[in-house]
Structure formats: C-alpha cells, structure tokens
Amino acid sequence: MKLYRLLFMRTLKLTSMIILLLQITACSWLFGDEGTFRDRSNDYRQATVTAPLELPEGMESESIDDRYTIPTISDRTTLDDDFEVPSPEPLADDVNRDQVRINSLGEQRWILVNGAPGQVWPRLRGFLSLNQLAVQHTDAINGLIETAWLQPEGEDALRERYRLRIDQGVQRGTSEIYVLQADIRSGDENWPQQSSNAEREKIMTQELAQYLADSSAAAAVSMLAQQAINSSGKITLQEDANNNIHINLALPFSRAWAAVGNALQKSGFVIDDINRTEQVYHLNYVEGSNSKEKEKDGIFSWMFDWAPSNDADKPAESIAYRVRLTDSNNGTIAITIESADNTELSKSDTERLLKLIKRNIT
Template identity: 45%
Template sequence: MTNDDKTTIIMKTRYMQRMTLAGAIALTAGINTGCSSLFGQEGYFRDRGHDYLRADVIEPMKVPEGVESRSVEQLYVIPSEENIDLAITDEFEVPRPQPLSGNAFADKVKIQKLGQKRWILVSTEPSDVWPKVRNFLARNRLEVVFTDATNGIIETGWLQFKDDQERKDKYRIQIEQGVQPDNTEIHVLHMNVDRDIPGRGQVNWPAQSISAEREAWMLDELAATLATDVTGQATSLLAQTIGVEDKVKLTRDDGEPILNLDLDYTRAWATVGHAVQQQGFTLWEQDSDIGVYYVAYQSVGEEDEEEKDEEPGFFSSLFGSDEPEQVATSPYSLQQVLAHLQLDDTPANRAIFASISSDKSEPLQNVPGYLVVVRGLEDNIEIRIRDGYARPLDTRKAKELLNVIRRNLI
C-alpha cells in the first residue's frame, strides 16, 4: 500500500468520526427539545395544580319551570335524642375514659360459674357458635333429634354410657346471647331415664340437670373443642336471630335510670353481686331476702389522686410497710341503714321498699355508700342504685354507676 492510500484512509476515518460526533450532538439537542415540549410549562405533561385559579365562574344551574328543585342535604343526618344512654339533661362534661372491664382480655372460650350454675362463655356472636356446636356433635357421632335455630336449641338423641347400662341419657344445649355485647352463652341440661322406657315422643325436661357430673362432662368436652377449633366454620344464617334482643338495657322508670336484666332472679342476683365487687366497688353487706346490696364506690380517678397525695417516701418504697391496707367501711350496718330510710311517700317507693319497715323520723347522720336494689320477676329484673338513705341519685351519677355495674355483669 502506497503512502497516498494510507493518507486517504486516515482522512476518511477522521471524516466519519466528525460525522458521528455531529449526529450525537444533534440527537442530544433533539431529545432536550422534545423533553421541554413534553414536561415544560407549555408541554403536554405540565403542572395543572393551579389551573383552578384561572377558571371562570359560571351561573348556577336553573331547572325548567314546573320542576321542583331540592337543595343538597346531609347524607348522614344526626338523629334526634332517643337513646336514654345519650340523653343530656344538665350541663355537659367530657367524661373520663372508662376502665376496661376485667373480662376484656379473658380467653375466648371459658367455663363460667355463679353459685351452682355453670355455662360456657364464648367471645363471639351466637351465629358463629351455632355451626361449631353442630360440628362438635357430628364429629362425636352424637345423634341430633331436634333443632331450633331461631331460639338456639339443640337436643340430642338417647345416649348409652358404658359405665351405666341401666339408664339412658339425653342432652339439651341452649345457645343464647350473653349479658355482654358480642358474647355467647352455652347452657347444657342433662336428663336420664330407665333404659326400658320408650325413647320416642315428647320429653319433659327438668328445671336443672339430673346429674351434675354428666352435665359437667358435656360442658368440659364442648368447651375444650370450641377452644381448639380453628377450622373457621361459617356463620349460620338460620341462627342469626339468636340474641337479637340485648339481655341488659339501661332505661328509665319515672325519670330514674335503671338496668333491665332479661335473666332469672337467681342469676340476676348472683351476677349483680359479682359486679358490685369489681372496678371501684366495695361490697359491705347484702341481704338476699330483701334484695339489697350495701356498697361503696371509688372511681379510678379518685384512687389515682389519693395515691398522689399519699405517695410513700424513698425508704418506705424499698422496705414496704407492715401496716395492712385500709379498706373503707361504714359506721352503720345494713339493717341500721334500712331501718332509717328517708323515702318520699310515692307509689314507686312504696312498691320498691314494700318489705322494709323504716323510721323516717330518726335519720342517721352522714350515711355513706350506696344501696343497689334488685327487684322484679323472672326475666324482667330491675336494678336501681340509691344513696345511703335510699333517695334517688343525680341522673348523671346514677347512670355512671349503673354503667360500671353493667360492664362487670357475667
């Protein structure tokens, strides 16, 4: 190759490099120009956040003649005051946060006991419990001969226990709404008869189980199964009517707040007795014959203030104190308090305290505490709270104390 040829090749190479560089510069310029046209103030994807400032005001829409116009109204209208729990009769004050019930963090399934009664308490709705109980009976091959999903009743067929060949047994399972919201109670009733008695036809169920041991066996087995059941059974549509009505309601009787309990009297008396020993209440005395609890109450806020005023020193916090904790007491017995009630002569008071004979002319001095009065017939129990003289409390105070009792019912 001659020198002229080499020179020609070098010149062509340099020419091509210059052309490539010029093309790259032109391409870059075109991209930059394109970006500005896409994203700039005049570009397609410009910021339109302030366009509303330049918008024109148009006249309101007019409807044709003969057509009635309707103004825009609230979608969620504030209802009128109908709920007794929310009624405000005095100057409103923001209430303190209420303490959580002692049952708030309890296990989802547990066996509850009051006196001689035992039942299963499940922290869910009855419509969720119904299919789980049916599944328990099916898995254990317990024949079901009668169901009433509306009232939450399941009856088994006749069973034969291996350790008792002379008699046959039968169970009735009652699923119902609990006294607290979103709780379910499962009650078990057991009966047995001689093996030779025909097993068909109507069954006359006893008021309480014939065998407490047989009842306890079914309760324990059913509770254990429900506690470990993670299969996520579907909610029963048929059983959604169980527990439609609350068992506990806060209402009024001639302006006085009261609690209405849809329970039998024995259960109501026992559960109120449990409630007045929880969450600030102290039970001093009780009289089941006349249906009165004599109690004291100290709110959580009052306890906190006393603790601040009586804060122990450094050394006492290290070594503690030998002095026992002081519990508030009353200088009067319940019988003394009831014998000196200061009651207005009204039909309501005469009916509520008909069984109590008191001397109004000799009042006791500074009677502390409260009287929790339990009255009513089966499945219609009324709970009132009065001061130490059995006089009605301020409406707000009565509702506050009744709500504390309500949260601690079991």
C-alpha cells in the same frame, strides 16, 4: 456557554409544562367534571333494608352472613342541659373476659362464650359431628339441638341422650349454652327438668367448653338462629319517666343478685354489708381506684407529672353507696345506685357508676 444556557432554558420550560399538565390532570381526577368534591355524607339515606335471602329447601345457609351488621342501641338516656363530654369508654367492655368460661349457680351450670348465638350455633353442630353424636332434632328458632339415643361404654352404662340449648348472654355479642342429659330412666319422649345424671352432664359440658375454647370462631353464621335469638343482650341502661337512670337486667333474681355482687367487686367497689331481704348492697368506692377510671386524665397527663401538686399528699376519698335491686312487673330486675347519706347524686355520676357496674355483669 450560550449553548449550555439554551439547553438549560429549554429543559426548564419542558419540566414546567410537564408539572402543569400533571396538576391539571390531578385536579380533573380529584374534583371531577364540575371541579368540586362530591358530597357523600347523605349517601346512607338512599340505603334500603331488604329481606333475608331465601334458599331452596335442603340447602344450608350457615355460610351466609351480613358483612356490616348495624348493632342495636341498647342504652338510651337523655343529656342534661349543662352537659360535659366524658372521656371515651374503652373499646372492649372487659378486656379480661374469657373466650369460653363455665359458670355455675346452685345446681345450674352453663357455658359462657364470646360470640352471638348465630355465630356459635355452627360450632355446636361441629362438636356433635366431630364426636359422631347423631342429631335427632334441631330447632334453630328456639336454639335447641337434641341428640339421638347413645350407648356409652361400660357394662352398667345406661342409654342416654343430650339436649344443647343456646341462649343470648347477658352482654351483647355473648352466648350461653346449657347441657341437659337424660338417660333411659326418664322415658323415651319427655325431657326431665334437670339432668338424670349430673356427673354425665358435667363431663359433656366440660368437653363442649374445651372444644369451643380450642376451635377458633368460624366465619359461618346461622342466619335462622341469628334472626330468631335476640343478640342485643339482656342488660340495658334505661331512664324512667322521672329521668332516673337504672340498669335493666333480664335475669331471675337469684342469678341477678349473684351477678351484681360479682360485678361490684370487679368494678372496684368494696362490699361492706349485704341485706338480701331488702335486696341492697352497702358499698364503699374510692374514686379513681378502677384502672379505667385512672385513664380519664388523658394521654398527655404524663407531661405534667413533674409539676408539684397539693393533692398528692391528700388521701383518696372513699364514698359510701347503696346498690338496690328491685323486681319489675315485666320479670326483669332494675338496678339503681344511691348515696349512703341520702344526698342526691348528679345524673352524670349516676350514669358513670352504673355503666361501670354494667360492663362487669355477666
């Protein structure tokens, strides 16, 4: 019995020593020589911006990409003195946004693609290479790719060529691709303002859109196109000198008018009347009708659903608004929202409603 007790005590001491050594070692590893955690919060201040890598002539730079690109802050508004922190916005501006979509307005047609121009540019080159369409001229700075003259199949088919133009989309991180077709009737040098054969342009647009939809977004990025074509988007939320908030949209009025009308319907507004002459949409909006607005009560709201509420039997209130489009001197469109009864909207309500509309403008 004494021997057992002696062995037990020695084992207990040995175990205690091992635990103590482990604690000392762990502390020295975590805290360092000075016994404290190193403050890394200001390390970013030492970061420097370097010039893009320059490659020798003849070498491609499509596979080079900034791993951690800092996005541009487009929306700049000041806070009220009495500010209430709003619910966080959804991670994705539009979870239902298609990867690739063909849009049209009048006789104009374009492909809308998720991805910055620098990311989409190599995929355009891949489409032309896959279909063995010879490239005559490329201009990454202006986002242009021109094919050589091609001879379609068919006895009466005219020689033709195509020009692909990539531009920044309305929303940040999207691109628009325009296809222009020219046949031998338009001459050897000059490109026409519109396609010589609208049907041939349509076919090429559909084939290109299908290729972009089928092919996954490649990791390759054209740094030249990325730097030359602004990828911050054509839409921003701004504030004028009088602290009035508005959406600034860099589009021609005809397209801006159609885009806003489509966005209002997606945002849950009911359009009662349209006055194209005065450039005003007359609307009604039921607070909480938008699915994203319903989430603002929080993730724990289900815990209190059992409790009776006097508001349960109250009908949802419909509020009338006016959304106005105004041409700016710099060629952009200013979009504002106001109450239909001319009562002043609070700054927070104005910003909230404009952000809702802004998310759905494409």
